[in-house]
Amino acid sequence: MTNAEIAQLFADIADMLEIQGxxxxxxxxxxxxxxELGQYxxxxxALWRDGRLEEVPGVGKTIATKIDELLSSGTLKFxxxxxxxxxxxxxxxxxxxxxxxxxxxxxxxxxxxxxxxxLEAAAKEGRLKGVKGLGAQTAQxxxxxxxxLHSLGDRTLLGTALPLAETLLDALRQxxxxxxxxxxxxxxxxxxxxxxxxxLCAAGDTAPVVQFFTELxxxxxxxxxxxxxxxxILHRDLSVDLIVLPPxxxxxxxxxxxxxxxxNVELRSAAVAQGxxxxxxxxxxxxxxxxxADEAAHYRAxxxxxxPPELREAEGELEAAREGRLPHLIELGDVxxxxxMHTTWSDGTRSVEExxxxxxxxxxxxxxxxxxxxxxxxTQGLDVERLREQRREIDAVNDRLAPFRVLRSIExxxxxxxxxxxxxxxxxxxxxxxxxxHTGQRAxxxxxxxxxxxxxxxxxxxxxxxxxxxxxxRRPPMDLDFEALVDACAETGTxxxxxxxxxxxxxxxxxxxxxxQRGVMISLASDAHHPDGxxxxxxxxxxxxxxxxxxxxxxxxMPLDIFLAWLQR
DNA sequence: GCCGTTTTCGGCCCGACTGTTTTCAGTCG
Numbered sequence: 001m002t003n004a005e006i007a008q009l010f011a012d013i014a015d016m017l018e019i020q021g022x023x024x025x026x027x028x029x030x031x032x033x034x035x036e037l038g039q040y041x042x043x044x045x046a047l048w049r050d051g052r053l054e055e056v057p058g059v060g061k062t063i064a065t066k067i068d069e070l071l072s073s074g075t076l077k078f079x080x081x082x083x084x085x086x087x088x089x090x091x092x093x094x095x096x097x098x099x100x101x102x103x104x105x106x107x108x109x110x111x112x113x114x115x116x117x118x119l120e121a122a123a124k125e126g127r128l129k130g131v132k133g134l135g136a137q138t139a140q141x142x143x144x145x146x147x148x149l150h151s152l153g154d155r156t157l158l159g160t161a162l163p164l165a166e167t168l169l170d171a172l173r174q175x176x177x178x179x180x181x182x183x184x185x186x187x188x189x190x191x192x193x194x195x196x197x198x199x200l201c202a203a204g205d206t207a208p209v210v211q212f213f214t215e216l217x218x219x220x221x222x223x224x225x226x227x228x229x230x231x232x233i234l235h236r237d238l239s240v241d242l243i244v245l246p247p248x249x250x251x252x253x254x255x256x257x258x259x260x261x262x263x264n265v266e267l268r269s270a271a272v273a274q275g276x277x278x279x280x281x282x283x284x285x286x287x288x289x290x291x292x293a294d295e296a297a298h299y300r301a302x303x304x305x306x307x308p309p310e311l312r313e314a315e316g317e318l319e320a321a322r323e324g325r326l327p328h329l330i331e332l333g334d335v336x337x338x339x340x341m342h343t344t345w346s347d348g349t350r351s352v353e354e355x356x357x358x359x360x361x362x363x364x365x366x367x368x369x370x371x372x373x374x375x376x377x378x379t380q381g382l383d384v385e386r387l388r389e390q391r392r393e394i395d396a397v398n399d400r401l402a403p404f405r406v407l408r409s410i411e412x413x414x415x416x417x418x419x420x421x422x423x424x425x426x427x428x429x430x431x432x433x434x435x436x437x438h439t440g441q442r443a444x445x446x447x448x449x450x451x452x453x454x455x456x457x458x459x460x461x462x463x464x465x466x467x468x469x470x471x472x473x474r475r476p477p478m479d480l481d482f483e484a485l486v487d488a489c490a491e492t493g494t495x496x497x498x499x500x501x502x503x504x505x506x507x508x509x510x511x512x513x514x515x516x517q518r519g520v521m522i523s524l525a526s527d528a529h530h531p532d533g534x535x536x537x538x539x540x541x542x543x544x545x546x547x548x549x550x551x552x553x554x555x556x557x558m559p560l561d562i563f564l565a566w567l568q569r
Numbered sequence: 570g571c572c573g574t575t576t577t578c579g580g581c582c583c584g585a586c587t588g589t590t591t592t593c594a595g596t597c598g
Contacts (some may be wrong), residue, residue: 010597023570024581025570025571026570026571027570028570028571028581029570030570031570032570032571033570033571055573057571058570058571058572059571060570060571060572061570062570062571063570063571097596097597097598098587098595098596098597099598100584100595100596101595102594102595102596102597103596132590133588133589133590134588134589135588135589135595137587137589138587138589139587140589141587141588160589174577180588185598188581198598205579222585224585224587224597225586226585226587227585227586228584228585229585229586230586231586231597238590239571241597241598243585256583256598257598259598261582261598264583264598265581265582267582268582269581269582271582272580272581272582273573273575274574277582277583278582278583279582279583279584280583281583281584282586395571412584431576511595512586520574534580
């Protein structure tokens with residue numbers, strides 16, 4: 001079973017226990033374990049074979065035993081029994097905004113509702129009003145919630161949400177009395193997709209800011225609005241939360257609403273042990289609240305270094321902050337070159353020189369031009385002859401733009417039979433070889449791994465591009481033995497890419513961190529097809545930061561001479 | 570069910586908003 005499948009099963013268990021009204025801490029323990037299993041970078045099955053399941057945070061003796069039963073027999077009796085007691089389809093009802101475990105249980109017991117369709121029918125027929133505790137307004141809200149569920153659908157790409165949030169922040173900064181305005185939540189942590197947008201403001205008088213926000217032209221409907229907080233839906237089907245507090249609490253507010261939830265729970269649990277109580281208003285000691293206007297001061301008061309938002313996932317950052325050993329994360333300004341882009345020689349829309357000048361304007365010292373090789377038919381890929389012609393053009397551009405350097409490269413197709421698209425003697429003449437899989441991605445794991453390992457072991461291949469081949473909301477990742485791929489890369493000195501295309505973000509943060517920890521170098525790529533596309537390097541850097549990467553882990557942070565030396569490794 | 574700078578037992582983050590069961594439960598982040 002995949003990590004995701006195991007995690008889903010335990011998440012379902014948590015939901016069913018919660019609907020049953022089980023002890024809060026019991027179902028929270030299952031949910032925590034599910035989250036940790038889902039984001040565990042290695043293979044949970046492999047951990048299980050080694051008898052090391054309890055190394056996963058949140059997995060203790062009981063859950064480890066259940067995973068063992070599940071993986072050795074294929075089923076879990078405890079789960080099967082729960083499915084008899086609680087209709088599994090009731091879990092989807094929990095996704096409706098305004099319906100939690102208590103109401104799901106109530107609707108099931110009183111009206112026999114076991115899935116979303118039945119809930120929708122009952123709401124439309126006015127049958128909810130008869131249930132104790134549900135008024136006409138609640139029935140209306142549930143209907144609206146179901147509609148929202150149908151229309152919202154996919155999560156929003158970071159690359160889509162960021163500019164949208166910037167626009168809203170610009171507007172908020174014009175609101176009466178606003179002295180601070182920033183994004184929070186998963187957006188500030190630069191998660192690759194976000195479920196909603198969180199905006200934070202500081203203002204002396206908070207209510208007028210909330211009102212100003214609910215009246216912005218982008219707003220389609222207002223879900224809730226109070227003195228400090230509002231939730232709205234934008235015309236483009238995206239939910240936005242705004243929280244406004246006085247400036248004295250700005251730092252505490254930022255900390256609280258940047259999350260993640262797991263980070264906050266861990267932070268506050270540790271604080272409680274010291275007799276401190278943390279909220280968005282500040283830190284309470286002996287019943288006295290101290291607000292923090294500065295986020296770093298808020299962390300300092302808890303004995304912690306300021307933690308970059310990208311690290312706030314309860315993945316060891318609190319311990320590192322306590323011990324003063326947080327990483328010095330890579331920044332966009334550390335990037336000296338871009339390791340994947342395309343020109344009119346394949347599927348790009350601009351010449352080598354136009355791309356080079358655009359990169360120069362961004363302050364880069366070097367780039368690699370990586371047009372597709374011939375195997376990818378649709379993109380007019382390069383064969384040996386056209387590659388030779390392109391080389392003359394690149395040489396000429398280098399003469400004109402020196403000391404800026406355009407490296408001769410290629411995005412080399414790893415073919416379905418495992419061979420590479422160009423012969424070794426041709427690859428040997430290139431500065432950098434970036435290899436990738438675009439076809440036959442649905443092949444099974446052994447077939448895919450055979451192809452990848454063959455490419456990694458070729459002495460000319462330097463980088464594997466977008467290793468998983470996923471497209472967010474559109475195409476699942478390939479079924480790889482990632483640990484084996486990382487081992488092979490570590491052994492051969494091959495780098496793995498973080499592709500910054502908004503719908504790729506491949507590797508993701510957890511995967512890149514795992515590779516880094518095993519000594520694999522990481523390459524950052526815009527994969528640009530036109531000059532404007534170079535800017536998504538910022539998304540690749542965000543992902544690199546989520547992976548705890550420092551400049552020393554990243555090929556793009558190398559000055560040209562050092563990078564050229566690395567290529568000779 | 571998990572876990573340990575105080576703990577192998579007894580805790581487990583905290584506040585805003587809504588609607589309804591007028592004093593608070595349910596939901597959400």
